Amino acid sequence: MIKEDKRFISEQGEVLMLGNEAVVRGCLEAGVSYAAQYPGTPTSDIGETFQKILREQPDLRKYLIHHWAINEAVASSECAGAAWTGCRVLNPMKHVGLNVASDALSVIALNGPNPGAMVILVGADPGSLGSHQEQNERFYIWMFHFPCLEPHTPQECKDYTKLAFELSEKYDTVIELRTSTRSAHSRGYVKLNPIKKGLSIGNFERNIPKFNSLPPHAINNHIRLYERIEKIREEIPNLNINRLIPGENSTGIITSGMSFGYTLEALAQLGLFDVPVLKLGMIYPLNHEEITDFLAPLKNVVIIEELEPFLEVKISEIAHKHNLEIEIIGEEFFPKYNEYSTGLVASCLAKIFQKRPEEQMTTSVEIFNSYKDKIPSRFPTFCAGCPERATLYSILKTTNNMENTVICGDIGCFVMSFFPPQECSDLIICMSGGLSAAIGISEKTEQKVIAFIGDSTFLHTGMSPLAEAANYNSNVLLFIFENSWTAMTGHQPVLGLTEKKLSIEKICDAIGVNWLKIEDSYHPKRLMKSINQALEEKGLKVIIIKRECALQANRWRTSQIRKLKKEGKKLQEVYFHITGCQMCYECARILSCPAIRKTEVDGLETMQIDEDRCIRCEVCLRICPNNAIHKSIINALETEVHFREL
Amino acid sequence: MSYEETDIINIIIAGTAGQGVITLKRLIEFAAQKSGSDLVLGTEMHGLAQREGAIVSHTRYQMKSYQNPRKNLQSPLICYGDADLFICLEPVEALRRGIFSSKKTTFVLNERTIPGVMITADLEEYPSLNEIEEILKKSSEEIYFINATQLSLDKFDTNQNMNIIMLGVAIATGKLPFIKTEHYEQVIHEWLRDPDNNVQALQLGIENGKQLMRKEHV
Ligand SMILES: Cc1ncc(C[n+]2csc(CCOP(=O)(O)OP(=O)(O)O)c2C)c(N)n1
Ligand code: SF4
Numbered sequence: 008m009i010k011e012d013k014r015f016i017s018e019q020g021e022v023l024m025l026g027n028e029a030v031v032r033g034c035l036e037a038g039v040s041y042a043a044q045y046p047g048t049p050t051s052d053i054g055e056t057f058q059k060i061l062r063e064q065p066d067l068r069k070y071l072i073h074h075w076a077i078n079e080a081v082a083s084s085e086c087a088g089a090a091w092t093g094c095r096v097l098n099p100m101k102h103v104g105l106n107v108a109s110d111a112l113s114v115i116a117l118n119g120p121n122p123g124a125m126v127i128l129v130g131a132d133p134g135s136l137g138s139h140q141e142q143n144e145r146f147y148i149w150m151f152h153f154p155c156l157e158p159h160t161p162q163e164c165k166d167y168t169k170l171a172f173e174l175s176e177k178y179d180t181v182i183e184l185r186t187s188t189r190s191a192h193s194r195g196y197v198k199l200n201p202i203k204k205g206l207s208i209g210n211f212e213r214n215i216p217k218f219n220s221l222p223p224h225a226i227n228n229h230i231r232l233y234e235r236i237e238k239i240r241e242e243i244p245n246l247n248i249n250r251l252i253p254g255e256n257s258t259g260i261i262t263s264g265m266s267f268g269y270t271l272e273a274l275a276q277l278g279l280f281d282v283p284v285l286k287l288g289m290i291y292p293l294n295h296e297e298i299t300d301f302l303a304p305l306k307n308v309v310i311i312e313e314l315e316p317f318l319e320v321k322i323s324e325i326a327h328k329h330n331l332e333i334e335i336i337g338e339e340f341f342p343k344y345n346e347y348s349t350g351l352v353a354s355c356l357a358k359i360f361q362k363r364p365e366e367q368m369t370t371s372v373e374i375f376n377s378y379k380d381k382i383p384s385r386f387p388t389f390c391a392g393c394p395e396r397a398t399l400y401s402i403l404k405t406t407n408n409m410e411n412t413v414i415c416g417d418i419g420c421f422v423m424s425f426f427p428p429q430e431c432s433d434l435i436i437c438m439s440g441g442l443s444a445a446i447g448i449s450e451k452t453e454q455k456v457i458a459f460i461g462d463s464t465f466l467h468t469g470m471s472p473l474a475e476a477a478n479y480n481s482n483v484l485l486f487i488f489e490n491s492w493t494a495m496t497g498h499q500p501v502l503g504l505t506e507k508k509l510s511i512e513k514i515c516d517a518i519g520v521n522w523l524k525i526e527d528s529y530h531p532k533r534l535m536k537s538i539n540q541a542l543e544e545k546g547l548k549v550i551i552i553k554r555e556c557a558l559q560a561n562r563w564r565t566s567q568i569r570k571l572k573k574e575g576k577k578l579q580e581v582y583f584h585i586t587g588c589q590m591c592y593e594c595a596r597i598l599s600c601p602a603i604r605k606t607e608v609d610g611l612e613t614m615q616i617d618e619d620r621c622i623r624c625e626v627c628l629r630i631c632p633n634n635a636i637h638k639s640i641i642n643a644l645e646t647e648v649h650f651r652e653l
Numbered sequence: 654m655s656y657e658e659t660d661i662i663n664i665i666i667a668g669t670a671g672q673g674v675i676t677l678k679r680l681i682e683f684a685a686q687k688s689g690s691d692l693v694l695g696t697e698m699h700g701l702a703q704r705e706g707a708i709v710s711h712t713r714y715q716m717k718s719y720q721n722p723r724k725n726l727q728s729p730l731i732c733y734g735d736a737d738l739f740i741c742l743e744p745v746e747a748l749r750r751g752i753f754s755s756k757k758t759t760f761v762l763n764e765r766t767i768p769g770v771m772i773t774a775d776l777e778e779y780p781s782l783n784e785i786e787e788i789l790k791k792s793s794e795e796i797y798f799i800n801a802t803q804l805s806l807d808k809f810d811t812n813q814n815m816n817i818i819m820l821g822v823a824i825a826t827g828k829l830p831f832i833k834t835e836h837y838e839q840v841i842h843e844w845l846r847d848p849d850n851n852v853q854a855l856q857l858g859i860e861n862g863k864q865l866m867r868k869e870h871v
């Protein structure tokens with residue numbers, strides 16, 4: 008949609024930006040010269056924005072590098088490496104990405120990023136809007152001592168990014184910038200300042216104690232880390248980052264990030280305009296004097312934060328240490344799970360302040376509750392023509408609907424396989440957790456064990472469990488979905504694979520996989536034959552499903568068609584029509600392609616194919632038991648545009 | 654209904670993946686900026702929710718802000734019952750976001766349904782357009798249906814202009830105050846592929862919207 012994005016070129020003015028775009032703009036203004044990350048919602052579009060800028064402004068490449076990394080641990084260490092040559096580096100990751108990166112970060116935090124600066128951007132996800140779970144990753148902040156800034160608006164996303172780099176450089180400390188799905192994907196005004204070029208060539212200077220956090224340096228670096236944190240704590244009042252909205256009420260509120268917006272609007276909804284509010288821009292460390300000054304005149308303080316209490320714990324500690332007589336209200340009124348909203352905060356505050364919320368709000372909730380159970384579900388599901396969906400079809404058929412079979416799911420688009428109507432994922436843990444669990448299950452059961460893994464996940468952490476499964480010759484059938492993209496997070500390349508520099512089958516071979524087949528799920532008969540063979544054999548079997556992600560394949564084919572038409576070429580046109588449909592539901596319940604819908608023709612129910620959604624993969628046509636789906640070709644003698652081969 | 658410049662305008666856009674919810678949301682936000690709005694804030698979904706799933710976006714703007722931050726637009730999410738306008742690219746999606754509607758809400762709905770896989774599998778039922786209207790009438794009086802997908806197919810030979818036609822219909826309801834048609838047209842020229850068709854789609858929507866309003870108010 009975007010032609011050329013001036014918002015990353017202009018040196019002044021005011022523009023509309025998403026929180027994530029504002030972070031990238033902040034990096035440009037702060038002279039960042041290196042960024043690396045593994046994709047993950049809500050941080051993937053930071054990388055996409057960097058990539059877009061570098062495509063549009065190739066001259067920048069001398070000063071700025073962006074890497075799609077193979078996983079989060081690699082990304083963090085490569086960022087640290089670049090920082091140690093003197094660069095300012097940004098290392099974005101989603102909340103669960105921090106679990107993977109934590110081993111590396113625990114040491115990088117001790118060493119410190121100087122002579123450069125390092126900011127980790129962690130995208131939290133209360134409400135699991137784009138993740139498998141909503142863990143409260145804030146506790147890592149205490150564990151590793153990451154001073155943490157939490158922006159609310161896109162403007163703050165930019166300002167805090169710049170501040171984070173200054174602090175990181177000045178105090179030789181890794182700084183965390185904590186966004187959430189909401190703040191990352193909210194759009195608002197951002198004022199632009201001049202852009203600074205990053206470092207083009209750096210230099211690594213040997214400093215054995217600093218970069219070798221082993222005893223005795225590990226202890227010394229730990230001591231040094233505390234000193235740095237204390238200095239930052241002292242400086243907080245001068246940073247102008249925490250914001251006070253004064254008021255006379257004897258009950259006050261402390262909050263941060265997105266919750267601040269919900270809180271102010273909720274107070275307005277309740278007509279409470281005199282409640283003092285302290286918005287923390289920095290949620291760790293806290294400056295005791297600043298907090299006690301706010302608490303001193305109050306009888307009660309309400310802490311509003313999404314997920315488990317974090318600020319509440321520290322503020323209670325400060326109040327206790329300073330002998331303040333104040334009631335601290337939080338988790339007993341606010342849920343420790345799910346995302347907050349103005350409505351939710353208003354209903355909790357209504358109880359605390361014993362106020363009635365506006366009628367508009369309460370009636371709308373009541374009316375909605377009266378019909379919400381009648382709304383048909385709309386789960387996320389595979390795209391029309393998805394090769395992963397077609398694979399599930401073949402698995403369901405060959406295992407007689409998962410009889411005596413355990414299917415270990417994994418992370419990737421096929422997480423959606425647990426939704427009805429296919430419902431064929433028995434468990435999900437984390438990236439590569441499926442194959443790992445399958446090793447254990449297969450040792451202790453006589454059931455058939457199937458595991459899934461995507462190509463990006465395979466390179467992220469999947470090679471190690473495969474090596475273990477090969478070593479023990481685990482009785483597992485592994486499907487590797489080689490669709491050529493990191494699809495679920497918005498189609499970032501699979502490092503090395505998309506560019507055809509590496510081969511998954513060669514890796515499998517080198518690991519010691521003896522039973523391996525390469526199949527295409529668009530040909531269910533052949534695939535089912537291979538699955539049947541595999542399930543009869545004992546030991547480790549691998550089937551690679553080699554077929555490009557349908558969404559990407561269709562984008563490519565559509566652009567080919569547009570190009571060829573422009574050149575004046577006549578093209579074949581393919582249509583599918585259904586006649587003699589027996590309403591057996593094979594295509595609707597077991598394949599369940601969303602391009603197929605039910606309709607009535609001359610009073611008779613029949614399935615029908617939505618032409619504008621169908622990508623012509625031909626799977627439904629190959630599986631229809633009644634041969635009711637027919638293909639017709641117009642201009643049959645003209646050029647045919649195939650999907651591209653992988 | 655007439656608006657003050659200090660009012661916060663709240664718009665819900667609902668639909669399914671691939672219908673152009675996010676494009677529409679961005680158009681309104683950028684047009685609000687062109688109109689000189691003091692505050693614009695909205696949220697959109699990326700990632701998991703994009704595969705055939707239900708999509709919603711919240712768009713909010715305030716022409717003139719108050720000195721006192723407590724009265725201003727502060728959150729990208731609309732409060733329950735507080736939407737002025739619902740633009741529904743798929744009719745049943747209006748119900749899914751119904752918690753944000755109340756007496757003050759105007760609905761514009763595209764008639765073309767997209768039944769989810771559970772409906773096709775005959776495991777759930779899709780309500781009729783009449784049933785949807787009856788439910789919405791519990792909270793709101795202004796409900797307009799239009800077959801924007803058909804209009805797009807008839808005029809442009811593709812369903813791709815449906816979302817812009819729906820924007821035109823929404824403009825005709827008067828629930829997008831202070832933003833002028835030229836602002837949308839400028840944004841379309843700056844940001845969209847094939848701007849001429851899209852401007853035509855916008856005009857088509859506005860005309861059809863005006864006709865609808867006239868019919869309803871006779
Ligand atoms: C540790 C961790 N990092 C990142 C993610 C985000 N994530 C979810 S699905 C996915 C893509 C996996 O791609 P692939 O394995 O190729 O499967 P596909 O989506 O292509 O089917 C990613 C990166 C995550 N869930 N966990
Ligand atoms: S994005 Fe690609 S892999 Fe994911 S569901 Fe769609 S077609 Fe399948």
Ligand code: SF4
Binds near residue numbers: 391600622625626627
């Ligand atoms: S050919 Fe059949 S299965 Fe493939 S996308 Fe079209 S309707 Fe779906």
